Amino acid sequence: MPHDLVVAQGHDRIVIVPRDPETAFVYWEITANGVARSGVRTLDPQFELRIRVRDDEGEPHVVFQASVSRWLDGTFVPFGELGAVHDAVVGVVNGREFVPLATSQIVRAPRSRAGQEDAEFVSIELDGRGIELTPVTHAVADVGQFHPYLPNDELDDRETQEIKPLKKSPDT
Amino acid sequence: MPNGFISIVLNAHLPFIRQPDGRKHLEETWFYETMIESYLPILQVLRRLDDAETPGTITISLSAPLLAMMADRRLLERLEEHLDRLVELTDAEVGRRRDDPEFAHAAEFYKGRIASVREFFIHDLDRDLIQEFSRLAESGRIELITSTGTHALLPLMHLVSSKRAQVKASVDYFELLFGDKPRGMWLAECAFAPGIDGLLAERGVFYSFVEGNAIQHAESTPIYGNYSPLVTPEGVVFFGRDELVRSQIWDPEGYSSDPIYRDFDLDIVTELSDDEVIDFTMQDGSLVSTGLKYYAITGTVGPDDKLPYNPERAAERAWEHARHFVEERAAQVRAAAERMEDRPPHITCPFDASFFGHWWFEGPQFLEGIFHHAQKHPELQFGSPIDFLREEPIQQQTMPAISTWGEDGYFKMWLGPQNAWFYRYLHNAELTMRELVDEFEGASGQQSRALRQAARELMLAQSSDWAFIIRTNVDTEYAIERVESHLSNFQNLTSQLRDDAIDEQFLTDLEATNNIFPDLDWQAWKGSVR
Numbered sequence: 001m002p003h004d005l006v007v008a009q010g011h012d013r014i015v016i017v018p019r020d021p022e023t024a025f026v027y028w029e030i031t032a033n034g035v036a037r038s039g040v041r042t043l044d045p046q047f048e049l050r051i052r053v054r055d056d057e058g059e060p061h062v063v064f065q066a067s068v069s070r071w072l073d074g075t076f077v078p079f080g081e082l083g084a085v086h087d088a089v090v091g092v093v094n095g096r097e098f099v100p101l102a103t104s105q106i107v108r109a110p111r112s113r114a115g116q117e118d119a120e121f122v123s124i125e126l127d128g129r130g131i132e133l134t135p136v137t138h139a140v141a142d143v144g145q146f147h148p149y150l151p152n153d154e155l156d157d158r159e160t161q162e163i164k165p166l167k168k169s170p171d172t
Numbered sequence: 173m174p175n176g177f178i179s180i181v182l183n184a185h186l187p188f189i190r191q192p193d194g195r196k197h198l199e200e201t202w203f204y205e206t207m208i209e210s211y212l213p214i215l216q217v218l219r220r221l222d223d224a225e226t227p228g229t230i231t232i233s234l235s236a237p238l239l240a241m242m243a244d245r246r247l248l249e250r251l252e253e254h255l256d257r258l259v260e261l262t263d264a265e266v267g268r269r270r271d272d273p274e275f276a277h278a279a280e281f282y283k284g285r286i287a288s289v290r291e292f293f294i295h296d297l298d299r300d301l302i303q304e305f306s307r308l309a310e311s312g313r314i315e316l317i318t319s320t321g322t323h324a325l326l327p328l329m330h331l332v333s334s335k336r337a338q339v340k341a342s343v344d345y346f347e348l349l350f351g352d353k354p355r356g357m358w359l360a361e362c363a364f365a366p367g368i369d370g371l372l373a374e375r376g377v378f379y380s381f382v383e384g385n386a387i388q389h390a391e392s393t394p395i396y397g398n399y400s401p402l403v404t405p406e407g408v409v410f411f412g413r414d415e416l417v418r419s420q421i422w423d424p425e426g427y428s429s430d431p432i433y434r435d436f437d438l439d440i441v442t443e444l445s446d447d448e449v450i451d452f453t454m455q456d457g458s459l460v461s462t463g464l465k466y467y468a469i470t471g472t473v474g475p476d477d478k479l480p481y482n483p484e485r486a487a488e489r490a491w492e493h494a495r496h497f498v499e500e501r502a503a504q505v506r507a508a509a510e511r512m513e514d515r516p517p518h519i520t521c522p523f524d525a526s527f528f529g530h531w532w533f534e535g536p537q538f539l540e541g542i543f544h545h546a547q548k549h550p551e552l553q554f555g556s557p558i559d560f561l562r563e564e565p566i567q568q569q570t571m572p573a574i575s576t577w578g579e580d581g582y583f584k585m586w587l588g589p590q591n592a593w594f595y596r597y598l599h600n601a602e603l604t605m606r607e608l609v610d611e612f613e614g615a616s617g618q619q620s621r622a623l624r625q626a627a628r629e630l631m632l633a634q635s636s637d638w639a640f641i642i643r644t645n646v647d648t649e650y651a652i653e654r655v656e657s658h659l660s661n662f663q664n665l666t667s668q669l670r671d672d673a674i675d676e677q678f679l680t681d682l683e684a685t686n687n688i689f690p691d692l693d694w695q696a697w698k699g700s701v702r
Contacts, residue, residue: 005659006600015599017328018574020582025592074592108366110389110574110582117392117570122403124565126558131378133407138566 008072012102014051016088019076021112026051027074028090030101038092038099046095053088055080056106067093083111174553176505177518177560179411180542181381183358184211184525185235185323187637187654188688190244196453198650201460203241204254209463210529212289213536215297215304221543222313228543228554231315232525233358234305235323236342237635239349240688242301252299255290257451261462262286264448265440274480275466281483282464306350315556317356318346322688324634325586327365327574330599333606336371337696338631341689343375348691356380356557360636361586362413362522362577369404369571379409379557381522382572385581387412389573396568399508399517401557403569410572411520411557416504420497421523421532427493428532434481435467436531465533490534494541502549518560522577586639594639594655601630601662602697608666609698620694622674625682626665627694632686633658661686 012034017025030049035042049071053064063080068090079086085108091100121138124131186206189199221228234242241247262283269279297304309316320326321338329335339357346354356379357372364382372380384398387410394402398412421427439461441452452460467478468486501519508517528535546554553559561567578585587595605627612619633655641651661682668674 005597005656005663006604007596009600009603015330015596017587017595018583019587020580020584025587025595027592027596074596076589076592108574112385112389114389114393115391115570119392119395120569121566122569124403124409124561124567126561126565130376131407131409133403133569135569136566 012090014088014090014102014104016053016077016086016104016107018079018107018110021082021110022079023076024053024079024086024088024107024109025074026053026077026088026104028068028072028088028102030071030090030092034101035092038101040092040094040099044094046093048093048095049090050093050098051075051077051088051090052098053077053079053086055084055086057081057084079109081109082113083109083115085109173563174516175509175551176501176516176553177563178501178505178552178554179231179518179520179557179560180539180554181231181233181358181520181522182214182525182528183233183235183319183522184238185233185319185360186238186241186526187635188237188240188322188632188686190241190247190685190687192246192685196455198454198456198458198460198647200247200250201454203247204251205461205463206526206530207251207293208255208258208286208289209533210526210536211301212293213529214525214539215301215308216288216292217536217540218308218313219296219304221540222308222311226543226547228546229312229315229556229559230539230554231317231356231556232305233317233319233356234346235319235358235360236345237322237688239302239318239345243349248299252290252294255286255293258286258462258464259290261444261448261451261464265464278466278481278483279464302349309350315356315558316350317354317358318342319358320360322631322635323360323637324631325360325363325576325583325636325639326368326371327363327576328583328587328595329634330602331606331697332367332371333697333699334602334630334634335368336374337627337693338634339371339375339377340696341631341692343377344691344693345689353377358522361640362386362575363583363586363636364410364572364576365574366404366571369406369408369410372408373406378407379411379561381520382410382412383575383577383581384412384415386410386572386575389575390570391573392568392570394568394570396512396515396517397508399512399519400515400564401518401520401560401567402572403567404571405569409557409561409567411518412572413522413577414519417501417519417521420500427490427497427538428527428535429469430489430493431469431471431479432482432486432489433469434465434483434486434533435469435478436465436533438465438467438475438478440464440466486534487537490537491541491544494538495545497538498542498545498549498552502552505552515564515566518564520557585643586636588643590645591639591642594652597655597659598630598634601633601659604662604666605630605694605697608669609695612669613698618674618676618679619669621683622665622669622679623694624692625679625686626662626669627692627697628686628688629658629662629665629682631692632688633662658686 014028055063088104122133123136191197265279269276308314321341324338326335357377401409401411468481470478638651
């Protein structure tokens with residue numbers, strides 16, 4: 001990006017964007033004022049910038065953390081539990097404790113399997129150009145798990161397939 | 173009642189391109205190519221189906237950028253000029269190839285085809301594609317919908333208000349052009365996340381399409397798998413893409429890769445004389461496709477071993493593939509119906525419209541063949557999602573999962589090491605736009621124009637096309653330049669607004685160039701939480 005586009009917002013922040021069930025992208029910005037407010041001295045030999053990813057489902061816990069070198073940067077991070085809500089934190093460490101400077105919004109990691117909620121049904125009424133929903137009790141057959149329908153192998157034979165004459169000649 | 177429903181859905185979209193300077197720009201050729209190879213031939217197919225009263229409805233999504241270009245008189249004039257150049261070129265080619273046993277026939281074919289498309293565009297449509305889409309929608313041949321604003325990937329945006337503005341802009345624009353709101357909306361890249369359904373519902377949109385994994389990984393197990401849609405608590409119905417249909421058409425073993433079909437890459441532009449090639453040379457010296465390609469895919473062979481293209485044989489194969497497609501859907505419906513007992517299965521077949529014609533040259537013939545062959549299968553109804561919902565009003569209510577129709581069903585294509593960096597800039601601009609709306613509440617006149625243009629520039633930068641192009645590593649510099657230029661324009665307008673020093677000429681020039689969404693509501697960014 002050209003240098004004349006604004007890259008910094010001027011305040012401490014971190015943003016997390018889900019990418020797939022296992023991965024998110026986070027980007028952050030740390031300011032000198034933010035570090036100063038933390039009371040952690042940058043000249044401390046054990047000073048370190050650190051990002052954390054927390055699984056906030058139930059008791060929040062850190063599922064990933066890493067030391068980062070730049071005050072304004074981004075990276076890919078792993079999620080914890082599939083489908084769980086997460087957030088990201090950027091902060092400073094002085095060797096003993098992690099002092100958070102900014103916390104992201106909460107996001108849910110994409111699921112890779114269906115949830116456990118009970119199936120419910122509604123009746124859809126198309127009213128003019130709108131839609132109305134009415135909950136209904138709907139008895140459904142125990143259809144079990146659907147598997148994709150497998151086609152026949154006709155496609156594999158197409159090299160030798162005899163082409164039949166056109167019944168209609170499409171005008172190109 | 174039919175035993176099964178099939179909805180064919182075509183998403184027609186191009187990134188917004190408008191260069192009033194009269195010079196040749198690479199991206200403008202994208203418009204010519206897809207108009208000549210896809211959108212006009214598809215309209216020809218639809219008109220023939222309509223004239224023949226062949227049963228069936230196709231759902232077509234027209235994105236706002238594409239609609240804006242289809243409504244742009246200057247761009248349409250240049251398309252006509254381009255067609256005129258192709259008429260001259262095909263005339264010359266017929267002369268050159270007359271005694272060439274391999275290519276004389278293909279040269280004649282292109283001459284006829286270009287003449288047919290030109291005649292259709294200029295005389296049958298009077299250069300007005302929007303009117304034709306409107307007519308076809310009124311006749312019930314197509315169900316017309318639109319897509320998210322500038323084809324923005326909503327789940328990767330930062331603010332709810334930004335997503336809301338994207339949805340609102342395209343619904344408003346659709347209503348402006350067609351006089352009615354769309355009932356359905358194509359989510360760019362089929363990108364869904366919970367909450368987006370509410371934004372659609374706010375605008376009266378009540379159905380959309382998602383990748384199959386959005387259905388399979390919903391909050392409750394989908395009782396009918398992907399053979400029935402899901403309704404969210406907000407009252408928006410989501411239809412999941414059928415994986416088998418995708419693979420039968422798209423995969424390397426799928427229809428579109430048949431050796432008889434036309435090869436996409438080998439274009440005659442490299443063989444043209446110096447005088448002729450000028451018409452197909454961009455200002456940076458790069459050559460663009462003429463659309464005249466004389467070789468068949470042939471198979472896994474090098475360019476020197478490709479066989480000549482035979483348009484008639486390819487057309488026959490497309491017709492035969494259409495028959496196979498319909499019979500496969502009939503078999504698929506039979507197999508699914510045995511399990512479903514209380515309702516017919518619904519199969520959703522969504523595609524990029526430009527795949528039919530531009531990427532798969534014979535694709536429009538294939539589409540026509542589907543509806544022709546479907547007449548022999550009264551147990552199948554090729555209809556719109558609305559047709560299905562009218563027949564089957566009871567549907568499962570739950571929330572689909574986060575998903576896209578990209579790699580592995582998630583966001584890898586648009587959020588990877590090559591393109592993740594620019595989301596910070598886009599998100600910054602969203603935050604700034606929200607601040608501007610608060611700072612300039614009640615603005616009118618020149619300030620209002622500047623705010624509207626800033627919103628346009630932000631929305632144009634948000635198009636999913638740029639991340640996609642960067643990821644595919646083709647025309648990367650162009651995509652980066654587009655994001656940079658829109659964000660730079662946005663930033664300049666922001667500064668001018670805040671400094672109370674709006675540059676009237678700068679604003680006027682931008683309004684003339686990036687003129688999408690004439691009535692864009694910049695206040696749509698107001699009052700957002702993330």
